[in-house]
Amino acid sequence: ASTDPGYALERESRQDRTLWRFAKRAPKTYSITYRVESYDPYLSPEATFVSDRRAVALGYSTFLVPLELSDYLPCTIRVRIDAPKSWPVWTSWQGDGSQFTPQSVHELWSGGLVAGKFKESRLESAHCGVTVLTEDRGAARGLNVANRLLPVIRESVELFGAAPNSKFLEVMALYRTMPMTDRKSRMMGVSENNSFFCLATADRYQDLEQITLLAAHECLHFYLGGAIVPKPKPPFNNSPELIWLIEGVTEYLAHELMVEASVMKPARFNEIVESKRKQVKEHEYASVSLAIAAGKFNRAETYQVVYSKGFLIAQALDQYMAEQSGEGAFDAALRDLFQTHNFNETHEWVTASEVKAIFEAHCPGAAAWIETYAEGSVAHPNVSDASQSE
Ligand SMILES: [Zn+2]
Structure with missing residues (x-):
């Protein structure tokens, strides 16, 4: 990461984390540029990654944020992605295709961005919409999932009486395949701000009921574990x-x-x-x-x-x-x-x-x-x- 000229960052590595400090007093407005040069597929295969065809960034695993800022303080953050021109970009933040404006640090951290060669299946009704993104191998499943997920999301908006954070509940769902290590069949989901990411071994994508259930569960966390109670963090010491x-x-x-x-x-x-x-x-x-x-x-x-x-x-x-x-x-x-x-x-x-x-x-x-x-x-x-x- 680098900053505006004259405000170099000093890097300090500690046992469990890396800190960056401004060499002199930080200016009121500053920009931090991340240049991704490579990624380690063994370290981060499921969350934030960049390849020659695609990129996925989860807010909390990508962005540095000054520690003293309160998570929920409204602040001006602009996120810009320099992806190849042919790459479509999807994100849970408001924006116009290449520049995005999360409204708070919380939104920056709990949001995500997906870009590149994904297949999109999108459905919409009066109060909600869902965009399912899949890779080549799971592409046929995308529309199937969207078809089942939209009515479930509609039911959740009806149950609670409104979308969690605005008039319209817009859901971005990313499905990725992971390799089967030790012949273990696995599936997991991460719920973010109006989006969720599902990662599973290829065999699991055959089970439409299970992947719809996981999707419904993650979408309900927008209410229970988002709007109403804090995000669940196993082993749940927080609540x-x-x-x-x-x-x-x-x-x-x-x-x-x-x-x-x-x-x-x-x-x-x-x-x-x-x-x-x-x-x-x-x-x-x-x-x-x-x-x-x-x-x-x-x-x-x-x-x-x-x-x-x-x-x-x-x-x-x-x-x-x-x-x-x-x-x-x-x-x-x-x-x-x-x-x-x-x-x-x-x-x-x-x-x-x-x-x-x-x-x-x-x-x-x-x-x-x-x-x-x-x-x-x-x-x-x-x-x-x-x-x-x-
Ligand atoms: Zn859960």
């Missing part, structure tokens, strides 16, 4: 008492909204519930609270149990609230939570007790229920088969 909401309700809604949007059959939903029950029942960590399960054990299969158990807790809470206060009480509480605690407007993160107060307002008894089963370690009641999705 252990809200995991049931951030991951549990997100995982439950992802399935629910797929049924609502008619991209999953109710019978299939019930099958998944059964398998999640079995998975949780057989797991050695099934009897501890979600917070402990998520925070204490940093093993992949523990996360699976956290998601599955969180799903079942959310489903049971939905049923409890329906029985106590009528059908739709759970959805109404979520909408209320979004309307009164949208970080983009309040600039303050909601607390666990504020969350409970809102659920309590929509259903007397819900706060105690959450304390006992969602935050605590008491085994949650299972939803009776008769009242599952018909």
Whole structure:
């Protein structure tokens, strides 16, 4: 990186990070230029990379930002990319094709940019749109995913009553294939600001249900883990008492909204519930609270149990609230939570007790229920088969 003439950066390498300092007092306005000369495919194959055909940049893994700047302070940042003229550019930031203007450091960090030879499948409806970007090998899947994802996103905007940060929810989804190392079949997703990146081994792209579920889950994080509660950061030390909401309700809604949007059959939903029950029942960590399960054990299969158990807790809470206060009480509480605690407007993160107060307002008894089963370690009641999705 270099700066305006006269303001050289001094580089200082420490054990776990590199710091750059201005050699003399920084000017009020300055530009930092990054020139990417090469990349290490073994170090960063999945996130930020540049090749002779494409480039992907995740905000937080690319940009230097002065440390004393608050994440949410409005500031003027202009990002310009010098890509070959023939490369189309997609980004989650506002801009005009080559120059972009994230509104805050948070937006700079939580955004992303994709450029070069990707195949685009785009669909749009009244309040939302989705752009799915795929590489050559996954290209045929792109439109399939967009076709299933758009109705699910539409359902989420309807559930919460509005897009998370503006009038229109514009989603950018990037699907990339990763090599199968040790013959391991893998899939993962990262949720950013109105965009998400999915990385999977080629075999996983055959499973349309799984990639749509992952997409729905990541898109729900724009609300739960974006607008309403902080971004989930495994092992969730930042908000252990809200995991049931951030991951549990997100995982439950992802399935629910797929049924609502008619991209999953109710019978299939019930099958998944059964398998999640079995998975949780057989797991050695099934009897501890979600917070402990998520925070204490940093093993992949523990996360699976956290998601599955969180799903079942959310489903049971939905049923409890329906029985106590009528059908739709759970959805109404979520909408209320979004309307009164949208970080983009309040600039303050909601607390666990504020969350409970809102659920309590929509259903007397819900706060105690959450304390006992969602935050605590008491085994949650299972939803009776008769009242599952018909
Ligand atoms: Zn998640």
